[in-house]
Amino acid sequence: MRTLDDLDVKGRRVLVRADLNVPLDGETITDDGRIRASVPTIRTLVDRGAKVIVCAHLGRPKGQVKPEFSLRPVARRLGELLGQDVVFATDVVGPSAQGVAEELQEGQVALLENLRYEPGEESKDDATRQAFAERLAGLAELYVGDGFGAVHRKHASVYDVPRLLPHAAGGLVVAEVEVLRKLTEATERPYVVVLGGAKVSDKLGVIANLLTKVDRLLVGGGMAYTFLKAQGHEVGGSLLQQDQLDQVRGFLNEAAKQGVDLVLPVDVLAATHFAEDAPYDVVEATAIPADRQGLDIGPKTRELFAGKLADARTVFWNGPMGVFEFDEFADGTRAVAEALIGSEAFTVVGGGDSAAAVRKLGLPEDGFSHISTGGGASLEYLEGKTLPGLAALED
Ligand code: 3PG
Ligand code: MG
Numbered sequence: 514m515r516t517l518d519d520l521d522v523k524g525r526r527v528l529v530r531a532d533l534n535v536p537l538d539g540e541t542i543t544d545d546g547r548i549r550a551s552v553p554t555i556r557t558l559v560d561r562g563a564k565v566i567v568c569a570h571l572g573r574p575k576g577q578v579k580p581e582f583s584l585r586p587v588a589r590r591l592g593e594l595l596g597q598d599v600v601f602a603t604d605v606v607g608p609s610a611q612g613v614a615e616e617l618q619e620g621q622v623a624l625l626e627n628l629r630y631e632p633g634e635e636s637k638d639d640a641t642r643q644a645f646a647e648r649l650a651g652l653a654e655l656y657v658g659d660g661f662g663a664v665h666r667k668h669a670s671v672y673d674v675p676r677l678l679p680h681a682a683g684g685l686v687v688a689e690v691e692v693l694r695k696l697t698e699a700t701e702r703p704y705v706v707v708l709g710g711a712k713v714s715d716k717l718g719v720i721a722n723l724l725t726k727v728d729r730l731l732v733g734g735g736m737a738y739t740f741l742k743a744q745g746h747e748v749g750g751s752l753l754q755q756d757q758l759d760q761v762r763g764f765l766n767e768a769a770k771q772g773v774d775l776v777l778p779v780d781v782l783a784a785t786h787f788a789e790d791a792p793y794d795v796v797e798a799t800a801i802p803a804d805r806q807g808l809d810i811g812p813k814t815r816e817l818f819a820g821k822l823a824d825a826r827t828v829f830w831n832g833p834m835g836v837f838e839f840d841e842f843a844d845g846t847r848a849v850a851e852a853l854i855g856s857e858a859f860t861v862v863g864g865g866d867s868a869a870a871v872r873k874l875g876l877p878e879d880g881f882s883h884i885s886t887g888g889g890a891s892l893e894y895l896e897g898k899t900l901p902g903l904a905a906l907e908d
Contacts, residue, residue: 536629659683664902709734710832809835864888
């Protein structure tokens, strides 16, 4: 991949695809990690005298202009972090964006409105995407792909625009790919992967692939209940993906065959309902009462998982162990994070949610070897898939 050093950007309009998809509470950004991670590339371009036009998505407005998905609050925060004004275009490729692009001076930065307000961005129809990509590319002379968290999406701004403009990978994409390549190529053992989060279905591909590579696979979070059910246990009202049970049974068999230590929770915090202040009991994972739902792994599981991580040399962690947004159900996630922080291993945290959890729990980010800005993207990379946004930058 070409990098920033291969582009002569002075005085030229550079379109930067960033991942600024941050969690919002109204207009308040609750975790600005992805914005901070995008700053170095933008600053480098500013310092080199480029006219920087940043584009990004927020949430999933599905081709419609929905004010609650506006990037305006992100423009403000980006400006604070850069220490300079960020001009905000109130549309993506319309008159506002065109005017802003035309008037931009060397060293200035603009942010376009949410790419996903435009149906062309995510369209499955190549011609529709292409038509939008041409308008987007028309705003600039060069393209920098730096939105690592979105490189697994075959979207116009990720996949089609770099084929229309001279392009390079930004520093964030280069750094992320370097770490993930290390995970797939030079893995020191024991190699332990910890998976959590709500849905097994998001992780099917990566689990299938990892079962041939890892020494241990620890499963927590909402997806663990589908594993417990597949083993024949009652999971009460816990999250369950009934349609994935066969697939998960297959994983359990495959793990046994491959000699992979697949570790499931042995106890859970079983709550009466889904709420911050819901009463709960610690119960055996094999005996969750029918009227309860597991919202976090229990104390014995915290210890079990920490033990399985203690001698690891390489760890990849994606997905929280429980509903960490609720203080009462954050201890499982905290325990995994702390085990990684205390470890000598090469530790990689993948994903928007796990990364946000680390910061929300007030844990030191430098306690990990790398915190990825990409959840789906890092999983698909580990799955061995070709990522459209990387393929486009390599061409
Ligand atoms: C993410 O949040 O994982 C990335 O920003 C990609 O967003 P998406 O999953 O909505 O495509
Ligand atoms: Mg996501």
